[in-house]
Amino acid sequence: MFFFKVFFPLLAIVNPFGGAMITLLALTEGMTPKERSKIIRDSVILGLFVLVTFAILGEKILSFFGISIYSFKLAGGALLFKIAVDMMFGPLRRRALTKAEEEEIMEAPGIFPIGVPLLAGPGAITTVMIYSQDASPIETFQLILAILSVMGVTYLVLGSAQRVYSLIGRGGALVISRLMGLILGAIAAQFVVSGALYLVKEIY
Numbered sequence: 001m002f003f004f005k006v007f008f009p010l011l012a013i014v015n016p017f018g019g020a021m022i023t024l025l026a027l028t029e030g031m032t033p034k035e036r037s038k039i040i041r042d043s044v045i046l047g048l049f050v051l052v053t054f055a056i057l058g059e060k061i062l063s064f065f066g067i068s069i070y071s072f073k074l075a076g077g078a079l080l081f082k083i084a085v086d087m088m089f090g091p092l093r094r095r096a097l098t099k100a101e102e103e104e105i106m107e108a109p110g111i112f113p114i115g116v117p118l119l120a121g122p123g124a125i126t127t128v129m130i131y132s133q134d135a136s137p138i139e140t141f142q143l144i145l146a147i148l149s150v151m152g153v154t155y156l157v158l159g160s161a162q163r164v165y166s167l168i169g170r171g172g173a174l175v176i177s178r179l180m181g182l183i184l185g186a187i188a189a190q191f192v193v194s195g196a197l198y199l200v201k202e203i204y
Contacts, residue, residue: 006146016157018177042110047119058129076126077191087181
């Protein structure tokens, strides 16, 4: 079913049990439950809006730039594979935040970095754009439903972040991220192979 074909990869990329939850707890330490709830609501709404927008306009965006879906699969798969490697092993180098970035984070953490790029980052946007290509009206509906479902799960996880984190701990969150990264890596490889095979056929 197309819904599950989108739901599981997108859930693996958004990974609410990993980076989003850890970042939320770090940035909202000392805040009241009401303040934390507002940040969660803002981040999920923003993530939902961004992903649905790219799901609906993805084909038009690629057509505007003259990019074929197979070229995008090849490039997008490579990007997703890089994200998967970072999820499994951690990025090789972390860039220190500038003072301006730190101020932006503290001003509206629900928008940056939780809403974008943690919930609606390059990986999630690439995924919904790939699945939106040549999708029938029913599949487009299922795509949007999958996005809604992933964001619903994310809202529930972040809303219970303190209880979930107390149960699984940082170690458990990292283990889940590693597993999600493994799944995402397999999906990324499939995108790369699909795009590469088509382009090879076009050349030869």
